[in-house]
Amino acid sequence: MDAIAIEEPEVTMSWQGVVRYLHKTPRAFLPMRSFPSLELVAGRGIEGDRYFVGHETGFYSHKPEEGRQVTLFEMETLEALQRDHKIELLPEEHRRNVTVEGVPLNHLVGRRFRLGEAIVEATRLSTPCRHIEEILGKSVFDPLINRSGLNCKIIAGGTLRVGDAVRPI
Amino acid sequence: MAKAIKTVSTVVSKVEDLGNDTKRFTLVDQDDWELPPFRPGAHIDVHLGQGLVRTYSLCNDPYDDRRYVIAVKREREGRGGSNFLHDLVEVGQPISVSLPRGGIALDQEGTNVFLAGGIGVTPFISAIRHLERRGRSNYVLHWTSRGRPVLTDMIAPAIEAGRIRLYDTTAQAKPVIAAIVGEFAGSGLAACCGPAAMLKAFEDAVSAWPEERKHIEMFTPPKVIARSDVPPYELYLSASQKLATVTPDVGLLGTLDALGVEVPVSCGGGICGACRTRWTEGPPIHRDRVLSIAERQNELIVCVGDCAGQRLVLDL
Numbered sequence: 001m002d003a004i005a006i007e008e009p010e011v012t013m014s015w016q017g018v019v020r021y022l023h024k025t026p027r028a029f030l031p032m033r034s035f036p037s038l039e040l041v042a043g044r045g046i047e048g049d050r051y052f053v054g055h056e057t058g059f060y061s062h063k064p065e066e067g068r069q070v071t072l073f074e075m076e077t078l079e080a081l082q083r084d085h086k087i088e089l090l091p092e093e094h095r096r097n098v099t100v101e102g103v104p105l106n107h108l109v110g111r112r113f114r115l116g117e118a119i120v121e122a123t124r125l126s127t128p129c130r131h132i133e134e135i136l137g138k139s140v141f142d143p144l145i146n147r148s149g150l151n152c153k154i155i156a157g158g159t160l161r162v163g164d165a166v167r168p169i
Numbered sequence: 170m171a172k173a174i175k176t177v178s179t180v181v182s183k184v185e186d187l188g189n190d191t192k193r194f195t196l197v198d199q200d201d202w203e204l205p206p207f208r209p210g211a212h213i214d215v216h217l218g219q220g221l222v223r224t225y226s227l228c229n230d231p232y233d234d235r236r237y238v239i240a241v242k243r244e245r246e247g248r249g250g251s252n253f254l255h256d257l258v259e260v261g262q263p264i265s266v267s268l269p270r271g272g273i274a275l276d277q278e279g280t281n282v283f284l285a286g287g288i289g290v291t292p293f294i295s296a297i298r299h300l301e302r303r304g305r306s307n308y309v310l311h312w313t314s315r316g317r318p319v320l321t322d323m324i325a326p327a328i329e330a331g332r333i334r335l336y337d338t339t340a341q342a343k344p345v346i347a348a349i350v351g352e353f354a355g356s357g358l359a360a361c362c363g364p365a366a367m368l369k370a371f372e373d374a375v376s377a378w379p380e381e382r383k384h385i386e387m388f389t390p391p392k393v394i395a396r397s398d399v400p401p402y403e404l405y406l407s408a409s410q411k412l413a414t415v416t417p418d419v420g421l422l423g424t425l426d427a428l429g430v431e432v433p434v435s436c437g438g439g440i441c442g443a444c445r446t447r448w449t450e451g452p453p454i455h456r457d458r459v460l461s462i463a464e465r466q467n468e469l470i471v472c473v474g475d476c477a478g479q480r481l482v483l484d485l
Binding site: 025026027028029030031033057058059060061062063127128129130131134135141145 | 173174176177178198200202203204205206234268433435436437438440441
C-alpha cells in the first residue's frame with residue numbers, strides 16, 4: 001500500500017501583545033533598574049546590560065549563550081504568582097529584561113517575532129534558578145518552573161519602548 | 170572557562186578614620202547603581218583577597234541603597250582582616266562582597282532593646298536609622314564603650330532625643346544586663362552584640378525568652394547552617410583523583426567548589442540538568458526532577474545530590 005502523504009498545515013499565530021516594563025542591570029546581583037526604552041543590538045544584546053556580548057558581567061557570563069541577548073517574562077505569570085501562591089513578585093524582581101502582556105512565550109521557542117521595531121528569535125525557555133531566591137528572599141523557584149520566561153537572540157536591533165507591540169512575523 | 174561570578178563588585182568610595190582605632194568604609198557600585206537590598210542589622214562578607222574573608226555588619230539605613238557602610242575596629246592581635254582593611258584599603262580600590270545576609274527582625278509595636286559593646290553597635294546603628302526614618306521611637310540602646318564612643322554621628326538625633334544610654338567603662342560601671350532586659354520580659358525584642366562576656370550575660374538573662382524575641386549578633390563568623398540532613402561521607406573524584414569529606418554544612422556542591430572542580434551548575438535546584446555527572450560508587454541520593462530512573466543508575470544531578478552510603482565516587 002502506498003504511503004499516505006500528510007501535508008502539515010502551516011501554523012499561523014494570531015496573538016498580539018505589548019511591552020509593559022523594561023529592565024536592565026550592568027552587573028551580577030545588582031538590582032534591575034526600570035527604563036522607558038532599551039537599545040537592542042543585533043547579535044549582541046541590550047546596551048548596558050550584564051549580558052551584552054563583549055562586556056559580559058552577569059551571573060551566567062561564564063556560560064555564554066546566544067539566547068541571553070534579551071530575555072522576556074509574562075505579566076500573566078506575575079499575576080498567577082499573586083493569585084495562586086500569594087507571592088508578590090515585582091517586574092524588576094524576575095530579572096528578565098522585557099515584561100510582556102498577551103504574548104504566549106512558552107509557544108514561541110524556535111520562532112521569530114517582532115519586539116517593537118526589533119526582530120528576535122526565541123532559543124529556549126528560561127529556567128528559574130535558586131540564585132533569584134537568594135537575592136529576593138522569596139520562595140519563587142518552584143512556582144516559576146515552566147513559566148520563567150523566554151531567552152532570545154536579536155536578529156534585527158532597534159529601540160524598544162514601553163508600550164511597543166509584540167507580534168508574530 | 171571563566172569562573173562563575175559569586176560576589177558583588179564594589180569600589181571603596183570613602184575611608185574615614187574615626188579615631189579609637191576605628192575606620193569607616195563606604196562601598197559603592199562603580200556606576201553608582203543600587204546595591205542588593207539588605208535588612209536592618211544585616212551583614213556582608215568582605216573578600217580581601219587570598220582567601221581572606223571577613224564578616225561585617227552594615228551600619229547604614231537599608232533605605233540608603235547605593236552604599237554599604239561598614240565600621241572596622243583594628244584588632245592588632247586579630248586574624249588579619251581588620252589590619253588589612255586599616256593598612257591597605259584605600260579610596261578607589263575594588264572590593265568584592267557577598268550578598269547581604271541576616272538582619273534583625275524588629276518588633277514593630279513593642280520595644281526593641283539593643284545592647285551593644287563597643288564596635289558591636291554597628292547592626293543597631295542600621296536598625297536605629299531604619300526606625301528613625303520611619304518615625305518610630307520604639308527602641309532603646311544601651312551602649313558600653315571604653316573611652317569615647319565612635320560612630321555617634323550616625324545616630325546623633327537619637328542620642329539627643331535620649332533614646333541611647335552611653336556607658337564609658339573607663340569612668341563608670343558596666344550596666345547590669347539582666348536588670349535592663351528584665352524590664353521587658355513580657356514583650357518586645359532584645360538584641361545584643363558585643364564581646365563574649367557581654368553575650369554570655371545576655372544569653373543568661375534571656376534564656377527563658379522565646380527565640381523570636383531575642384537576637385544575638387556574634388563578632389565571629391556566622392553560624393553554620395546545615396544544608397543537608399545526611400551524615401558526612403567521603404567523596405572521591407576518580408578522574409582528578411581528589412578526595413574530600415562532604416559535611417552537611419558545606420554540602421556536595423560546596424565540597425566540589427572547595428576542591429576547585431568547576432561543575433556547570435545553572436539552576437542550583439535540580440531542574441535544568443546542567444550539572445549531571447556520572448557516578449560509579451554510592452548509592453547517591455537523588456533529589457532532582459530531571460533524571461529518569463534509568464539515568465539515575467549512573468548519573469547524578471550534583472547541585473541537589475548527596476550520598477546514602479559512606480563513599481561517593483564521581484567521574485570528575
